[in-house]
Amino acid sequence: xxxxxxxxxxxxxxxxxxxxxxxxxxxxxxxxxxxxxxxxxxxxxxxxxxxxxxxxxxxxxxxxxxxxxxxxxxxxxxxxxxxxxxxxxxxxxxxxxxxxxxxxxxxxxxxxxxxxxxxxxxxxxxxxxxxxxxxxxxx
Ligand SMILES: [Zn+2]
Ligand SMILES: [Zn+2]
Numbered sequence: 001x002x003x004x005x006x007x008x009x010x011x012x013x014x015x016x017x018x019x020x021x022x023x024x025x026x027x028x029x030x031x032x033x034x035x036x037x038x039x040x041x042x043x044x045x046x047x048x049x050x051x052x053x054x055x056x057x058x059x060x061x062x063x064x065x066x067x068x069x070x071x072x073x074x075x076x077x078x079x080x081x082x083x084x085x086x087x088x089x090x091x092x093x094x095x096x097x098x099x100x101x102x103x104x105x106x107x108x109x110x111x112x113x114x115x116x117x118x119x120x121x122x123x124x125x126x127x128x129x130x131x132x133x134x135x136x137x138x139x
Contacts, residue, residue, distance in 0.1 A: 004029055004081060013066045020049045024057050025066075025081070033099040034070050034078035034090070072099070072130060093135035105129050 006025035010017045027043055028035065035043075041054050058079060061067035068082040072092045078099075088101045111124045 004084065009066060009081075013061075013064055015060075015066075019047075020044070020053045021057055023047055023049060024054065024061075028067065028079060028081050031080070033101070034080040036076045036078050038076070040079065070128075070130075072097075073132065089129050089131070091131045091133060093138055094132050095134055095138040098135045098138075100135075102131070 004025075006022045006029060007017050009025055010021055015021060023044055024040065027040060037055065037058065040058070041051050044054055045051070058067060062069050062079070065082065067079050070078050070080060070090065072078070072090070073094075075092075075097060086103045087105065087107065088103050089105050091100045091102055092098070105127075107127050107129075111127070115121060115124065
């Protein structure tokens with residue numbers, strides 16, 4: 001997995017590189033699963049960053065696509081950095097909410113099928129797709 005530079009991400013998006021923004025992106029970059037706002041606040045509060053700043057930054061980042069919001073069937077929204085290299089998706093445990101990434105959803109085949117059936121669309125620009133099941137400890 002390619003390591004993304006939080007400073008460069010902010011610069012490209014036209015944000016000033018403040019400490020809270022840098023730490024927030026660094027946290028998401030290092031995390032192996034998408035984090036809820038509670039996870040993020042809990043981790044950043046140690047660095048003296050207040051809750052309101054975290055909420056505002058996340059909101060602004062999501063709006064311009066620097067951060068991706070993912071929602072899993074009625075769970076709290078979670079946040080991650082969007083894919084640059086791999087198109088990844090999630091497997092979610094319906095009991096303990098453990099989340100794992102998987103790569104390769106065969107989207108081209110599905111897009112073709114969808115467009116073939118559609119009467120109103122001729123182009124697909126993005127997709128979202130998650131799998132649900134029980135993890136080994138819950139099964
Ligand atoms: Zn589980
Ligand atoms: Zn995909």
